[in-house]
Amino acid sequence: MKAVIAREPGGPDALQLVERPVPALQAGEVLIRVAAAGVNRPDLMQRSGSPVPPGTTDVLGLEAAGIVIALGKGVDEFALGDRVMALLNGGGYAEYCVALAAHCLPVPAGLSLHAAAGVPEAAFTVWHNLFELGRLRSGDTVLIHGAASGVGSFAVQCAQAAGARVIATAGGAQKVAMLQALGVWRAVDRHLEDFVEGVNDCTEGRGVDVVLDNVGGPYVARNLAAMAMGGRHVSLSFLQGASIELDLQVLMRKNLSLTSSTLRPKSHAEKARLAVCIRSRFLPWLASGVVRPQIHAQLPLAQAADAHRLLEANANVGKVVLTVAE
Numbered sequence: 289m290k291a292v293i294a295r296e297p298g299g300p301d302a303l304q305l306v307e308r309p310v311p312a313l314q315a316g317e318v319l320i321r322v323a324a325a326g327v328n329r330p331d332l333m334q335r336s337g338s339p340v341p342p343g344t345t346d347v348l349g350l351e352a353a354g355i356v357i358a359l360g361k362g363v364d365e366f367a368l369g370d371r372v373m374a375l376l377n378g379g380g381y382a383e384y385c386v387a388l389a390a391h392c393l394p395v396p397a398g399l400s401l402h403a404a405a406g407v408p409e410a411a412f413t414v415w416h417n418l419f420e421l422g423r424l425r426s427g428d429t430v431l432i433h434g435a436a437s438g439v440g441s442f443a444v445q446c447a448q449a450a451g452a453r454v455i456a457t458a459g460g461a462q463k464v465a466m467l468q469a470l471g472v473w474r475a476v477d478r479h480l481e482d483f484v485e486g487v488n489d490c491t492e493g494r495g496v497d498v499v500l501d502n503v504g505g506p507y508v509a510r511n512l513a514a515m516a517m518g519g520r521h522v523s524l525s526f527l528q529g530a531s532i533e534l535d536l537q538v539l540m541r542k543n544l545s546l547t548s549s550t551l552r553p554k555s556h557a558e559k560a561r562l563a564v565c566i567r568s569r570f571l572p573w574l575a576s577g578v579v580r581p582q583i584h585a586q587l588p589l590a591q592a593a594d595a596h597r598l599l600e601a602n603a604n605v606g607k608v609v610l611t612v613a614e
């Protein structure tokens with residue numbers, strides 16, 4: 289089969305389309321004929337040489353959607369021919385991949401496989417971080433940074449579907465327009481406006497209940513300034529730095545909590561638990577179209593390098609997916 293690997297640690301040009309054997313199926317897994325694979329920022333980091341969990345395939349790709357064509361021993365929740373979207377440890381940028389059945393979700397009838405390829409990473413990340421760690425509830429106000437990205441735009445829609453009000457930041461007019469089209473309460477262009485002022489304007493100084501942050505660094509103090517009493521700050525990543533100086537009095541005064549998590553190293557059992565929650569909470573929204581994956585670009589597998597360049601330039605408004613088959 290055709291698959292994409294990083295020939296050596298480096299830039300997008302290090303990506304190479306190679307021939308690989310179809311992966312062997314183990315107990316509890318399904319073999320998927322891939323229709324499309326989602327592109328995620330950790331793929332860029334893996335390509336650049338960041339370490340990956342031991343035993344991970346060198347074929348890139350943390351999520352894919354396609355058709356189940358073989359069942360491992362003990363799999364009874366899926367049948368041959370089922371349309372699934374899968375969270376993977378790697379191996380999505382390929383014509384075939386294997387996934388634990390417990391990490392697969394059925395693709396609702398109205399959703400194309402190409403769009404579904406952009407769901408798993410966002411769904412697992414948003415469910416755990418925004419709803420479990422962030423404890424987002426109906427009536428809350430949430431500040432979401434990088435909100436026009438794949439994960440961000442999914443978070444925006446889920447938060448709104450759950451009855452929360454969203455203040456969203458993104459860079460540039462096109463992204464702000466996308467967020468306005470999604471119906472956010474306020475979209476802040478991070479290049480032109482101060483998001484703390486935006487939050488204070490909207491909330492009349494009260495602040496937000498939850499922050500979903502992927503920037504870190506100097507954003508954290510500003511996020512804390514924009515938070516309401518009892519607020520929850522959830523860090524997804526640290527694009528402007530992981531080390532900060534923090535005034536603990538701010539936490540104490542407002543009774544704030546800071547939390548964070550990372551999806552890839554979680555245990556199989558924990559990912560399976562998250563999948564059960566996503567089936568009951570997010571699949572109905574995906575089936576009814578209340579939540580729609582926002583797809584910026586669909587590029588053929590052979591153009592994986594272009595897909596990485598799009599993400600590296602922060603040019604994507606929504607998700608970038610690599611198409612493999614119809």
Ligand SMILES: NC(=O)c1ccc[n+]([C@@H]2O[C@H](COP(=O)([O-])OP(=O)(O)OC[C@H]3O[C@@H](n4cnc5c(N)ncnc54)[C@H](OP(=O)(O)O)[C@@H]3O)[C@@H](O)[C@H]2O)c1
Nearest residue numbers: 329413434437438439458459502524525527549550551602
């Ligand atoms: N912790 C976890 O388990 C987990 C799982 C999946 C993803 N993530 C993280 O969640 C974030 C969203 O994922 P994604 O795949 O949707 O990401 P993505 O498409 O790579 O988008 C991230 C967005 O962050 C903004 N950004 C980039 N560099 C920035 C900088 N230096 N300062 C401020 N903003 C910057 C950009 O948006 P604007 O220019 O529009 O602001 C960019 O579009 C990523 O950072 C990813 O690493 C974490």
